[in-house]
Amino acid sequence: MPPSTMHDNYPSTPGKVKVERSNYFGRVASRWHTTASTRLLACTAVLLTLTLFVFYRMSGTSGGAIDGGIVGRSVAAFKPTHQWELKVRQSCLPKRSEEEAMVVLVTGAAGFVGTHVSLALKKRGDGVVGLDNFNDYYETSLKRARQDLLEKHGVFVVEGDINDETLLKALFELGQFTHVMHLAAQAGVRYAMQNPGSYVHSNIAGLVNLFEICKAANPQPAIVWASSSSVYGLNNKVPFSESDRTDQPASLYAATKKAGEEIAHTYNHIYGLSITGLRFFTVYGPWGRPDMAYFSFTRDILRGKAINIYTGNGGKDLARDFTYIDDIVKGCVGALDTAEKSTGSGGKKTGPAQLRVFNLGNTSPVTVPTLVDILEKYLKQKAKRNIIKMPRNGDVPFTHANISYAQSQFNYHPTTNLDTGLKKFVKWYLSYYGVGTDHKLWLGDHEQIV
Numbered sequence: 001m002p003p004s005t006m007h008d009n010y011p012s013t014p015g016k017v018k019v020e021r022s023n024y025f026g027r028v029a030s031r032w033h034t035t036a037s038t039r040l041l042a043c044t045a046v047l048l049t050l051t052l053f054v055f056y057r058m059s060g061t062s063g064g065a066i067d068g069g070i071v072g073r074s075v076a077a078f079k080p081t082h083q084w085e086l087k088v089r090q091s092c093l094p095k096r097s098e099e100e101a102m103v104v105l106v107t108g109a110a111g112f113v114g115t116h117v118s119l120a121l122k123k124r125g126d127g128v129v130g131l132d133n134f135n136d137y138y139e140t141s142l143k144r145a146r147q148d149l150l151e152k153h154g155v156f157v158v159e160g161d162i163n164d165e166t167l168l169k170a171l172f173e174l175g176q177f178t179h180v181m182h183l184a185a186q187a188g189v190r191y192a193m194q195n196p197g198s199y200v201h202s203n204i205a206g207l208v209n210l211f212e213i214c215k216a217a218n219p220q221p222a223i224v225w226a227s228s229s230s231v232y233g234l235n236n237k238v239p240f241s242e243s244d245r246t247d248q249p250a251s252l253y254a255a256t257k258k259a260g261e262e263i264a265h266t267y268n269h270i271y272g273l274s275i276t277g278l279r280f281f282t283v284y285g286p287w288g289r290p291d292m293a294y295f296s297f298t299r300d301i302l303r304g305k306a307i308n309i310y311t312g313n314g315g316k317d318l319a320r321d322f323t324y325i326d327d328i329v330k331g332c333v334g335a336l337d338t339a340e341k342s343t344g345s346g347g348k349k350t351g352p353a354q355l356r357v358f359n360l361g362n363t364s365p366v367t368v369p370t371l372v373d374i375l376e377k378y379l380k381q382k383a384k385r386n387i388i389k390m391p392r393n394g395d396v397p398f399t400h401a402n403i404s405y406a407q408s409q410f411n412y413h414p415t416t417n418l419d420t421g422l423k424k425f426v427k428w429y430l431s432y433y434g435v436g437t438d439h440k441l442w443l444g445d446h447e448q449i450v
């Protein structure tokens, strides 16, 4: 099957398992009290089903391939075509001198940060190929539009899941990646209560699968990946420094990101993979994520719909160290540029390798009501505000980054404040959703915005 049609085989947001009661069980249930022999038959059937289920789940995870078995989601069989290989090769070709150019696999390339980082790398002449499973956690049309934009700039986005071992192996063989920018993840703090399996699938199983492939690759790439400011959880030492406590996650999302940092340590320690984790602080901007507050607030304000503004203990405003996408991109590129080579070969470590974690924030937290004030200003419309007590949903009261480590290592200096950044976001939002339905019109406009 050509990769371009593979998405038909991918279920939507992974991890959701719908349990259906079969007719057989329905019939057994209705006659449950009739005879002892029926009861015995029913018990045997239930036991047999359970045994088969356990066997199926175990065989799915025992052969090295993770294959979605942990959360009951399998990935489609992947068979590369000649045309697909050509596209990957072409996308990987650097346009600057071979010595300084990187060849980067960007996972989650059709995501918000993935799109911006892929464009930045491609524009400076690196070879870039993307990977994305296009799940429907939020509107897939936005992901497809980002994909169009990337392809227009010569970045091919392979459609597939980071749990697909066969696909990753084929990609690594073709690409000979010097670096992996791993941004594919199940994001969102509150959604973890609705679909926990999806977080395990992408942020744990997918991460391990990717590290397994990287460890076995020759040469091993250096890896930079997205952790999250949410790992600080209930930490109340301000501002948050990389050495602060991260053992009190407030959400499953945060716990999977923290687990990712520990897994990174293991792969660095055993296999010599060079790994850099980036703790992003509430990233926002053009082409952003519709599930995030600044985005959904914009949508609702324009529709005249009320927005919920959460407050913390004692009615205190919540605050975030909102960080503009261009600053995050600079941080990602800085981390890639200063990443040392992995030291493993043939799946074995030959010496100590680099292991780093950086905060990428803005250093100036802003309260949520102030964010709404700014949106009102640029949308020229008043919000209908529902002020409600923060539900128990995994949120933390505030975030605030200390960025001195990133400053010292790759001169990370965020330059966009929330007012300026939201102005750019609103401009993009209005052009993307507001200017009729002419695809070319808003793509043209975007060229000036990025």
Ligand SMILES: O=C(O)[C@H]1O[C@H](OP(=O)(O)OP(=O)(O)OC[C@H]2O[C@@H](n3ccc(=O)[nH]c3=O)[C@H](O)[C@@H]2O)[C@H](O)[C@@H](O)[C@@H]1O
Residues within 6 Å of the ligand: 187, 188, 189, 227, 228, 229, 230, 231, 280, 281, 282, 283, 291, 292, 293, 294, 307, 308, 309, 310, 311, 318, 319, 320, 368, 395
């Ligand atoms: O930087 C991070 O670590 C995280 O930032 C965001 O998570 P969050 O900060 O919760 O961002 P939003 O969902 O945009 O929420 C921003 C603020 O608005 C508040 N909010 C959200 C939604 C809402 O309806 N009302 C409301 O007051 C939240 O409580 C929070 O204080 C992202 O969604 C995570 O994927 C990311 O890892």
